[in-house]
Amino acid sequence: MATTLRLSPLVSAAPSLAAPTTQNEPKTTAMETSPTGSLRNCKTMNEVKQLHCHITKTGHGSKPSTVxxxxxxxxxxxxxxxxxxxxxxxxxxxxxxxxxxxxxMCNSLIRGYASAGFSDEAILLYVQMAVRGILPDKFTFPFALSACSKVVAFCEGVQLHGALVKMGLEGDAFIDNSLIHFYAECGELDYGRKVFDGMSERNIVSWTSLICGYARRNSPREAVSLFFEMVAEGFESNSVTMVCVISACAKLKDLKLSERVCAYLGESGVKVNTLMVNALVDMYMKCGETDAAKRIFDECVDKNLVLYNTILSNYVRQGLAREALSVLDEMMRQGPRADRVTLLSAISACAQLGDSLSGKCCHGYVIRNGLEGWDAICNAMIDMYMKCGKQEMACRIFDNMLNRTVVSWNSVIAGFVRSGAVKSAWQMFNEMPTSDLVSWNTMIGALVQESMFEEAIELFRVMQAEGIKGDRVTMVEVASSCGYLGALDLAKWTHAYIEKNKIDCDMRLGTALVDMFARCGDPQSAMKVFDKMRRRDVSTWTAAIGAMAMEGNGERALELFDEMIRQGVKPDEVVFVALLTACSHVGFVEQGWNIFRSMKSVHGISPHIVHYGCMVDLLGRAGLLEEAVDLVKSMPMDPNDVIWGTLLAACRTHKNVKIASYAAEQMSTLSTQRTGIHVLLSNIYASAGKWDDVAKVRLHLKEKGVHKVPGSSSIEVNGMIHEFTSGGDTNTEKSQTASMLQEINFRLREAGHVPDLDNVLLDVDDKEKEYLLSRHSEKLAIAFGLIGTGQRVPIRVVKNLRMCSDCHFFAKFVSKIYNREITVRDNNRFHFFRQGLCSCGDYW
DNA sequence: CTAGGGTTAG
Incomplete structure (x- = not known):
């Protein structure tokens, strides 16, 4: 918007007119006919001023024709x-x-104002006309309306509409077209459509205005279909129409449709100008046809600034920062001069690469060209330096900024979060003068990143209390928090919130929801969301396969994968992890092998060490420990602590001390070791009764300052998350839990159950073992759930470690005796207990 | 006289 132009009052003296700055006589070329007529030929303001001075001297300065x-x-x-x-x-x-x-004169001025972007002045002049009693005509309205469109001055435009109707000017094609454009720019396409429908004779501009309106107002599909309607009615498009339609295709990211439009373009004989090349490059980029876009770009002989900026910003948006920098290089050598839009892309390319060296070059360019006054540029540099790990530099720019915007603050905050300095981020979040949705999302994301899921949801509630509605980014964070917490009620609420508030559920959010329901033990809901999704990428399919894996539905997991392949979605490394995990959960040894082998032979993906880990797990769980060892020995890479740890875990399940010792020995040769492994090892020795070895490992752990992660379970009751740790607590609420637990244990014993003391991994006497076992956190949580929820309400527990076999039996027993459905999500999978049986079929 | 392209943070 214009800020530099100062508008003088309508009837004020303008004395400077008679005294132009230079005294030189105008060039004779500009005075060929009459002096007044020559004004038209002036190219610069100096020429105008000189000539006007000359005319004034001859006494004709204030003649109407001159003015x-x-x-x-x-x-x-x-x-x-x-x-x-x-x-x-x-x-x-x-x-x-x-x-x-x-x-x-008014018309000329309004047109000048409107086309130069001084919209307010144009509108004001229209109003002033009325004050002076100057009646507008059919030429006034298109200019005035175009001014209203530019600044989205809806009320003013509607008044113009009213005025022109009164004057009987409706029906004039130019005016109606201007109205369509005006309403479109104001986002009131229905009004625009009404004008369009009411026109007796539409021309190409009518169609184009409406098409462009739809394209710009998030109805690109409408735009394209209107275009084909126009073609069907026999209208010939021109380059403006094509630019609009092509940009609609870009928004749709629909390659098939884009190609249809391009086919029309080829047949139509419409001349391809630079604007259209630009639109085409943008469209191919947005449709993912990067190479095609680059080809058109390369073929263009007179690349202008905008074209460079288009390809650069698209490369950056697609994460192709290297390509962006190489185009930038070409541009610097032989292209147009980079402007601030170029630099925005360049700087974010550097940010993406974490390339502070190139970033510094951009910074230099910014300073040399005086671009540091643009806050978007500074913001981009803050982000860049933050992503390059140069926090001081980022803060320096931030401190030196004259007009810090929300984006500046958000960039710094996000930088702090990324580096793990959540405290600093929080401090800035509280200090910032105005926060927006992005600020909130960043902080909620920070809490998720720190695994503070309850706090994340709490912050989301605070945000709502402040009257700020979440968007799809917020909901991805909230959904993943629900998932990690395994809080199904909260998850259902989240889903309902999204639907109620009509939050645009894109692929990412959809995928997050599938994953959320999967982790909350509601695979039906997960698949319902999955089925409704229009577009799915590998991660979406992976989430669905993961849902089936957690449920222990190996067949469906494999079917989903086949379906994914049939639909032409290219698998990645991650989906194979989900698949192999699914096989592992149900003991699909043969299928697991087939998938594992197909990775390289069919899909061209070399198994990563994690895939070997999955296979070791699959074989190990199935009791094929020797086979697992053979696989480890045949691995093309060195086994890491995870591999040995997985093998150890299997040894524990199948009580194989021999292989466990071997694995432990191999592991001790590794330089890096995960702490959890030592715990596991000590557990294996413990369950085999080798307490000396346990003591050795424990000592080793102590020396390293490692503590065993205490078992903890949580349960959601009435929207609140309650957490229990092994051993239990003594407050009132929980002591009720203790007596409930006692009751269950009593009934268990009555039923003849003997506790499996092997599950206690401490060197204590049997009585102590029995006590400790009886107070495993999931038992406490289940007991609490029995008291805290109604008769028919399923009990859902989330556990941080793997469930032990005694607790597994306990849950089955409770589900039968108390006639309750129980779900336990441990750190590996789900168990659905119902009428004394578990969905895992005791294989896990 | 009316219609058309590129812009930072989560």
Missing amino acids: TRLISTCAEMGTSESLEYARKAFDLFLGDQETKGMLF
Whole structure:
């Protein structure tokens, strides 16, 4: 918007007109016919001023014809200087003269204002016309409406509409087209459509205005279908129409449709200009056809600035920062001069790569070209330096900024979060003068990143209390928090919130929801969301396969994978992890092998060490420990602590001390070791009764300062999450839990159950073992759930470690005796207990 | 006289 132009009052003296800055006589070339007529040929304001001075000297300076010509020449130049000069002449003229001939001057000025972006001045002048009693005509309205469109001055435009209807000007194609454009820019396409429908004779501009309106207002599909409607009615498009339609295709990211439009373009013979090349490059980029876009780009002989900026920003958006920098290089050598839009892309490319060296070069360019006054540039640099790990530099730019925007604050905050300095981020979040949705999302994301899921949801509640509605980014964070917490009620609420608030559920959010329901033990809901999704990428399919894996539905997991392949989605490393995990959960040894082998042979993906880990797990769980060892020995890479740890875990399940010792020995040769492994090892020795070895490992752990992660379970009751740790607590609520637990244990014993003391991994006497076992956190949580929820309410527990076999039996027992459905999500999978049986079929 | 391209943070 214009800020530099100062509008003088309508009837004010403009004395400077008579005293132009230079005294030189104008060039004779500009004076070929009459001096007044020559005004039209002036190219610069200096020429205009000189000539006008000359005319004034001859006494014709304030003749209507002179002023009219002067105004229209100045208006056409469209600079703030020329418009100001024209305005002075106009105001001076207005002071002296009657209203004759004024209409044309007003129209010229309004047009000048409108086309140069001084929309407010244009609108104001229209209003002032009315005050002076100058009636607008059919030429006034298109200019005035275009000014209203630019600043989305809806009320003013509607008044214009009313006025022109009164004057009977509706039906004029130019005016109706301007109205369509105006309503479209205001986002009131229905009104625009009404005008369009009411037109008796539409022309190409009518169609194009409406098409463009739909394209810009998030109805690109409408735009394209309108275009084909237009073609069907026999209208010939021109380049403007094509640019609009192509940009609609870009928004749709629909390659098939794009190709149809391009086919039409080829047949139509419409000349391809630079604007269209630009639109085409943008469209192919957005459709993912990067190479095609680059080819068109390369073929273009007169690449302009915008074209460079288009390809650069698209490369950056697609994460192709290297390509962006190489185009930038070409541009610097032989292209147009980079502007601030270019630099925005360049800087974010550096940010993406974490390339502080190139980033510094950009910074230098910014300073050399005086671009540091643009806050978007500074913001991009803050982000870049933050992502390059140069926090001080980022903060320096932030501190030096004159006009820090929300984005500046958000960039710093996000930088702090990324580096793990959540405290600093929090401090800034509280200090910032105004926060917006992105600020909140960043902080909620920070809590998720720190695994503080309850706090994340709490912050989301605070945000709502402040009257800020979440968007799809917020909901991805909230959904993943629900998932990690395994809080199904909260998850259902989240889903309902999204639907109620009509939050645009894109692929990412959809995938997050599938994953959320999967982790909350509601695979039906997960699949319902999955089925409704229009677009799915590998991660979406992976989430669904994961849902089936957690449920222990190996067949469906494999079916989903086949379906994914049939639909042409390219598998990645991650989906194979989900698949192999699914096989592992149900003991699909043969299928697991097939998938594992197909990775390389069919899909061209070399198994990563994690895939070997999955296979070791699969074989190990199935009791094929020797086979697992053979696989480890045949691995093309060195086994890491995870591999040995997985093998150890299997040894524990199958009580194989021999292989466990071997694995432990191998592991001890590794330089890096995960702490959890030592715990596991000590557990294996413990369950085999080798307490000396346990003591050794425990000592080793102590030396390293490692503590065993205590078992902890949580349960959601009435929207609140309650957490229990092994051993239990003594407050009132929980002591009720203790007596409930006692009751269950009593009934268990009555039923003849003997506790499996092997599950206690401490060197204590059996009585102590039995006590500790009876107070495993999941038992506490289940007991609490029995008290805290209604008769028919399923009990859902989330556990941080793997469930032990005694607790597994306990849960089955409770589900039968108390006639309750129980779900336990441990750190590996789900168990659905119902009528004394578990969904895992005791294989886990 | 009316219609068209590129812009930072989560």
